[in-house]
Amino acid sequence: MTKLTKATQGLRGTLQVPGDKSISHRAVMFGAIAKGKTTINGFLPGEDCLSTISCFQKLGVTVEQNGDYVEVYGNGIDGLKEPKEVLDVGNSGTTIRLMMGILSNTPFHSCLVGDSSIAKRPMKRVTEPLKQMGAQIDGREGGQFTPISLRGGQVKGMHYDSPVASAQVKSAVLLAGLKGEGVTSVTEPLQSRDHTERMLRAFGCSVQTDGRTVSLQGQQELKAVHIEVPGDISSAAFFLVAGAIVPDSKITLKKVGLNPTRTGILDVLKAMGAAITIENIQNEEFEPFGDVTIETSQLQGTEIGGDVIPRLIDEIPILALAATQAQGVTVIKDAAELKVKETNRIDTVVHELRKMGANVEATEDGMIVYGKSSLSGAEVNSHGDHRIGMMLAVAACLADGETVIENSEAAAVSYPNFFEQLKELQQ
Ligand SMILES: O=C(O)C1=C[C@@H](OP(=O)(O)O)[C@@H](O)[C@H](O)C1
Ligand SMILES: C=C(OP(=O)(O)O)C(=O)O
Numbered sequence: 001m002t003k004l005t006k007a008t009q010g011l012r013g014t015l016q017v018p019g020d021k022s023i024s025h026r027a028v029m030f031g032a033i034a035k036g037k038t039t040i041n042g043f044l045p046g047e048d049c050l051s052t053i054s055c056f057q058k059l060g061v062t063v064e065q066n067g068d069y070v071e072v073y074g075n076g077i078d079g080l081k082e083p084k085e086v087l088d089v090g091n092s093g094t095t096i097r098l099m100m101g102i103l104s105n106t107p108f109h110s111c112l113v114g115d116s117s118i119a120k121r122p123m124k125r126v127t128e129p130l131k132q133m134g135a136q137i138d139g140r141e142g143g144q145f146t147p148i149s150l151r152g153g154q155v156k157g158m159h160y161d162s163p164v165a166s167a168q169v170k171s172a173v174l175l176a177g178l179k180g181e182g183v184t185s186v187t188e189p190l191q192s193r194d195h196t197e198r199m200l201r202a203f204g205c206s207v208q209t210d211g212r213t214v215s216l217q218g219q220q221e222l223k224a225v226h227i228e229v230p231g232d233i234s235s236a237a238f239f240l241v242a243g244a245i246v247p248d249s250k251i252t253l254k255k256v257g258l259n260p261t262r263t264g265i266l267d268v269l270k271a272m273g274a275a276i277t278i279e280n281i282q283n284e285e286f287e288p289f290g291d292v293t294i295e296t297s298q299l300q301g302t303e304i305g306g307d308v309i310p311r312l313i314d315e316i317p318i319l320a321l322a323a324t325q326a327q328g329v330t331v332i333k334d335a336a337e338l339k340v341k342e343t344n345r346i347d348t349v350v351h352e353l354r355k356m357g358a359n360v361e362a363t364e365d366g367m368i369v370y371g372k373s374s375l376s377g378a379e380v381n382s383h384g385d386h387r388i389g390m391m392l393a394v395a396a397c398l399a400d401g402e403t404v405i406e407n408s409e410a411a412a413v414s415y416p417n418f419f420e421q422l423k424e425l426q427q
Contacts, residue, residue, distance in 0.1 A: 002408035004396035010248030019044035019229035031072030036224030048092035082108035097168035101175030104135035155180035165190035185215030230257035230289035243294035264311030301328030323369035332366035377401030
């Protein structure tokens with residue numbers, strides 16, 4: 001539980017947010033199935049990525065982690081060994097779904113479980129295509145939910161038309177195709193984040209992208225490399241919105257990942273009238289990053305929907321808070337995927353923000369936010385969802401009186417030092 005009061009002055013300062021969660025997971029996973037020693041700088045030591053490390057250790061891979069520096073000693077996919085224990089992914093959807101893709105190539109038995117949130121999240125979107133490729137997978141309610149048991153083997157490449165724009169689905173199918181016979185390709189309805197494609201190339205694989213279709217030839221080997229993980233734009237998002245809506249703020253966030261498949265929040269905040277500048281863009285070939293500065297400004301309501309949604313899916317809770325401080329109405333649509341995240345993020349955002357006085361209503365595929373509301377302190381709850389907990393902490397900076405956030409420790413899933421960094425900006 002954390003108690004916070006309204007910021008007495010603007011949030012000001014320069015921060016480096018922790019490493020990107022999606023890229024940190026992949027660096028460990030790909031290092032574990034590559035040949036040789038992969039080194040990772042800027043790794044996110046958040047609970048989700050630590051779950052990924054622990055799963056691969058149970059699969060016989062040596063992984064040494066010291067803060068944000070990690071060494072992974074991979075021995076190829078064939079170097080993975082049958083785990084003696086269940087593989088516990090904790091709260092991490094990315095871990096379980098991508099691992100199912102990798103384990104589709106291992107002839108042994110694995111059992112995957114997670115926490116009570118993972119137990120509610122849909123797995124069929126991954127188990128179905130992987131079964132079609134030749135993996136034996138079962139799970140509760142016909143393979144829909146954890147616990148999942150899996151025995152991989154001879155995978156055959158295939159084309160998969162994914163019904164959802166999901167990087168986890170796309171990545172699982174591509175990873176299964178890596179060792180299989182023939183070509184594997186995935187077409188998605190809208191472009192999702194492309195970290196898997198970029199990182200497979202960095203590990204020496206050949207991957208083709210043609211519009212919304214990604215394909216790779218099977219039987220490719222990954223070669224160990226060094227990976228520099230940029231800051232996570234999904235973590236930066238909390239301070240981008242805080243900087244925009246807390247009066248008299250100016251925040252610079254260093255080395256924030258700027259992969260165009262992730263920068264929807266910058267486009268939307270700019271469209272709402274936020275004062276954002278980006279400098280020192282580097283590393284454009286692998287994963288671009290740069291320094292982002294935001295200053296307080298009066299935001300205007302907007303419409304958020306269509307192909308920007310996968311580019312900001314994890315930022316919708318904090319964008320909903322931004323919308324409570326914008327003039328006019330903000331409509332968020334085409335975002336039904338929010339219902340199957342760590343919580344139903346449509347319901348939790350609406351329920352918790354209303355407690356603080358926001359005027360927001362849920363719709364079938366998003367929400368409508370009527371601005372501008374003055375917020376007041378309340379007893380709120382993250383419901384174990386890291387992004388909800390951090391959004392409520394930013395709301396507390398604006399709210400009159402005291403805000404008590406139950407289950408605030410969920411922030412450690414993606415942002416272990418979030419509350420310390422928030423405090424730094426208040427000094
Ligand atoms: O591939 C990834 O690293 C992720 C993909 C997204 O999920 P979906 O693939 O379910 O859209 C995102 O919400 C999640 O936080 C991380
Ligand atoms: C949805 C998220 O992660 P995952 O799917 O990996 O649990 C998230 O970090 O907001």
